[in-house]
Structures are given as structure tokens and as C-alpha cells.
Amino acid sequence: MNYEFHWNTVFQHMPEMLMGAFVTLHVSVLSMLIGIVLAVLLAIVKMNNIKPFSYLATTWVEIARNTPALFQIYMAYFGLGALGIHLSPYIAVLSALVFVNTGYLVETFRGGFQSIPATQYHASKSLGMNSFQVYRYVILPQMFRRIYHPMTNQFVWSILMSSLGILVGMNELSGETQRLQSLSFRTLEYFIVAACLYYLITKLVLFSAGLASKKLFKGEI
Amino acid sequence: MISIQNVRKSFGDLEVLKGISLDVNKGEVLSIIGGSGSGKSTLLYCINAIETIQSGKIIVDDIDVHNPSTNQDKLRQKLGMVFQQWNSFPHLTVLENAALAPRIVKGLSKDEALSIAEKELIHVGLGDKFDMYPTKMSGGQQQRLAIARALAMKPDYMLFDEITSALDPELVGEVLDTLRMLREDGMTMICVTHEIAFARDVSDNVAFFNQGVIEEMGTPDQVINNPQKETTRKFLSKVLS
Ligand SMILES: Nc1ncnc2c1ncn2[C@@H]1O[C@H](COP(=O)(O)OP(=O)(O)OP(=O)(O)O)[C@@H](O)[C@H]1O
Ligand SMILES: [Mg+2]
Numbered sequence: 261m262n263y264e265f266h267w268n269t270v271f272q273h274m275p276e277m278l279m280g281a282f283v284t285l286h287v288s289v290l291s292m293l294i295g296i297v298l299a300v301l302l303a304i305v306k307m308n309n310i311k312p313f314s315y316l317a318t319t320w321v322e323i324a325r326n327t328p329a330l331f332q333i334y335m336a337y338f339g340l341g342a343l344g345i346h347l348s349p350y351i352a353v354l355s356a357l358v359f360v361n362t363g364y365l366v367e368t369f370r371g372g373f374q375s376i377p378a379t380q381y382h383a384s385k386s387l388g389m390n391s392f393q394v395y396r397y398v399i400l401p402q403m404f405r406r407i408y409h410p411m412t413n414q415f416v417w418s419i420l421m422s423s424l425g426i427l428v429g430m431n432e433l434s435g436e437t438q439r440l441q442s443l444s445f446r447t448l449e450y451f452i453v454a455a456c457l458y459y460l461i462t463k464l465v466l467f468s469a470g471l472a473s474k475k476l477f478k479g480e481i
Numbered sequence: 482m483i484s485i486q487n488v489r490k491s492f493g494d495l496e497v498l499k500g501i502s503l504d505v506n507k508g509e510v511l512s513i514i515g516g517s518g519s520g521k522s523t524l525l526y527c528i529n530a531i532e533t534i535q536s537g538k539i540i541v542d543d544i545d546v547h548n549p550s551t552n553q554d555k556l557r558q559k560l561g562m563v564f565q566q567w568n569s570f571p572h573l574t575v576l577e578n579a580a581l582a583p584r585i586v587k588g589l590s591k592d593e594a595l596s597i598a599e600k601e602l603i604h605v606g607l608g609d610k611f612d613m614y615p616t617k618m619s620g621g622q623q624q625r626l627a628i629a630r631a632l633a634m635k636p637d638y639m640l641f642d643e644i645t646s647a648l649d650p651e652l653v654g655e656v657l658d659t660l661r662m663l664r665e666d667g668m669t670m671i672c673v674t675h676e677i678a679f680a681r682d683v684s685d686n687v688a689f690f691n692q693g694v695i696e697e698m699g700t701p702d703q704v705i706n707n708p709q710k711e712t713t714r715k716f717l718s719k720v721l722s
Contacts, residue, residue, distance in 0.1 A: 379566045379568050380568060380570070382526075382564065383562075383564060383568035383570075384570075385531055385554075385557065386529055386531065386557055386560070386562035386631070387557070387558075387561075387581075387582035387586060387630070387634055388555065388557045388558035388582060388587075388634060389582065389585065390554045393586065397585060401572045402570075402572050477572070478574075478614070
């Protein structure tokens, strides 16, 4: 072992690395927000067996959970590209992450919904609430609290998986790292710094999620 | 008034209500007694349209409950209901539990909703629990909260489905006292109950359900003190022993 570390070039390019980290965070946050909305809708559709949407939900979940994320990013970028639909690397990665997040979250949410006693639904209905109000004010707040942990795990997964953006030339943290190291060949240094940044991002996300949960969830379940 | 006319209800092949007819006038209290599985809960669920019926009619103040053109969400504002299982919303404080429906269903301002909720909570003896979360309370307190939450919608009728059966015996009294208080207030009520002494004290009428039919119905004196049918006598001697 006589590798000599040279950190100077990495530190010079730190602003670009941090910008890459920001894009990573950005794309994963967005993929979670969109994924949550879609997954709530699909979970409700699936539980209440509303055809034909429940078929869509089932197919979605099956494909998302049983094929590699790499494949989905390829499909979004090169696959759609071949069909003449050209997505930017950012949009391609975002769509793939949304697709997978939604697939996993549908099942998580369904479990969460089912853990809430039907009597909560009946009690709300008996107070004159319409179905939307029952979900909005009674069921969803309890459901989100129950699945909060698996949901933050999914978030961390999205951050790590967005590194596949490297394959389609996206300027997220891994893509930037790849580009910068190829200019200077300080490969190891760049990837060590990138790994540290990933670690910091996920810790930051878990920490904020913990804080938010204290603010959001006051009562006991 | 609530008028139930020859109502039939099945779950799949199982016919649970086999032609039920009864009337409850404004200001009256009807108690429904009967064995497990006789269809008592199902009838209450049909009255506030949580369950559908196969035939017959349920009329609440001239509204045909199961007519497809009836706005059932609106209808349920007339009918408060409290269930056997404690149903407080665990993510809301006691006060928020009672204020939620007035706020979002009736569209009252936050202050109006809170003041109505406070009034009803004080009425059922929970005036010192506003900021508590319901899961920290006893079953008896949670049931009184459920009553206050329903009353905050200012319903014309209250439906109670064995609201004391899941309680420890020492907590039953406080909940029954709350019901007695509502009776004093003149609330129209249908109480499904296993508390025969309570039914005898507070009811104008008692109906004995057996396997989806009303075996016997009349004043507490008729049905509880002088039952005419063998099945009624058997049931009463079982629950009273
Ligand atoms: N959602 C449902 N699906 C299928 N069967 C049901 C459903 N709800 C009730 N039943 C059946 O209908 C019958 C009557 O039930 P119901 O709950 O009305 O009885 P009950 O008189 O309230 O009894 P209990 O005193 O035990 O509460 C029972 O045989 C029950 O198993
Ligand atoms: Mg019952």
C-alpha cells in the first residue's frame, strides 16, 4: 500500500460536490412527496377494490417491487428515448424513483390503513363526515404515524438509489463525483468524500424526520 | 320520529333482520335487549345508514334513510351514535375530539366549535380533561367523551350500542348515569343494552330481539316484569342471574 492521498483537488471542487449533494437531496425529496400522494391514492383504490384502477395499482406494485431500480432508470431514460420521448436525466431519475417509491409505499400504506380499526371509520361517519373528511382528518393522520418509520426508511433508500443517476449522466452527487474524478484521477479521494456526504445527507434526513415526528404526533396510539 | 317498517337485512345468505317494525317518538327512550347475534347492532347500523337494507323502510323525520337520493352524510348529523368499542380519535385531544365534527362538518368557526365542545364535555363530567389525549383515560371516560362528541353535533336522536359492555364493572355506573342525564334532558334515544335494570328504569319501551325478529315489545313493566313469551323469560332469567 503506497497510495498517496491528495485532497487538494477535491477541496477545490467542494462547491460542485455540495451542489451535487443538493441535487441528490432535491430529487429524493421530490420523489418521496409525489410517491406519497400517488401511493395514498393507489392504496385506497386497491383496498376498496375500485376497478379498473385497482388493476393499475396491482400491476404497478408488482413491477416496482420485483424489478431492479437500475432497470427502471434505464427504461425511463433509454427506453422512452427509443420511443422518441426524451427525458432529461433529472426527470428520468425522478420518474424512476417515484415509480419505485410509490410501489413500495402502496403496500406500506395498505398495511397502515388496515391496522386502523373499522370502528374509527364508522364513528367518523356517524358524526356526519363524508368519506374525504374521514380520510383527511381521522384515518390519514393515524396511518402516517403508524408507518412513519418504514416511510423514512424509504426516504433513505431513495437518497441512496438516486446515485444510479450516474448511469444517465445526471448531475447528482454520484454523477458529479464521477465527472470530477475523471478530470483529476483522484478517484479514491472523490469517492470517500462522496460517501461521507451521502452519510451526512441520510443522517440529516433521519434527524429532521425525528424532529418532525415529535411535532406532528402528539397523542398516543 | 324514527319509524322502522318491516326491515329485512342479510349478510350474504345469512338473514339477520327478518321484518323488523317499530316506532320511536320524539322524547322517547327505547331499549333493545336480546341475545348475541340477534341483530341489535345491525339494526342501529341500518338506522344511520352505515349498513344497507334489503327491503322495508326506515324513516327519520320524513327522510327515507335508504332512498338513493337521500344525502346520508347530512342525515347522520341528526343521529348521534356511540359504539361498544371505544372510538375516541387517538391523535386528537379530548377537546379536539369533540370539536372536530362541528368544525368540519357543520362549518362552524373554530371558536364556536370549541365552545360547543367545551360545553358538552363539561356536561358529561370531563371539564377537567380538555387537553388530555383520550388513550390516557379510562374506558368510562372515553365512552363519556364519545357521548359528548356525538352531542356536540346537536343530534335529534342518539343511538347507543351496548356502550357499557366493554367496561370494567366499576366504570359502568358513571356511563349509565350520563345516559340517565340525557333522558332528563329529553333526548330521544335507542339503547341496545344488557343492563336490564337500567332498561327498566329509563325506557318508555323495551324490545326483545331474538334471531332477527322482535319477540316482544312494550313497556318495561310488560316486557321485563311480566314477559309473555317463554324465550323472553329464558333470556331474562339468564341475564339477571
Ligand atoms: N359485516 C358483517 N358481515 C357478515 N355478517 C355480519 C356482519 N355484521 C354482523 N354480522 C352477523 O349478523 C348477525 C347479527 O349481528 P349483530 O352484530 O347485529 O348482533 P347483536 O345482536 O348486536 O349481537 P351482540 O349482542 O353480540 O352485539 C351475527 O350473526 C353476525 O355474525
Ligand atoms: Mg352488537
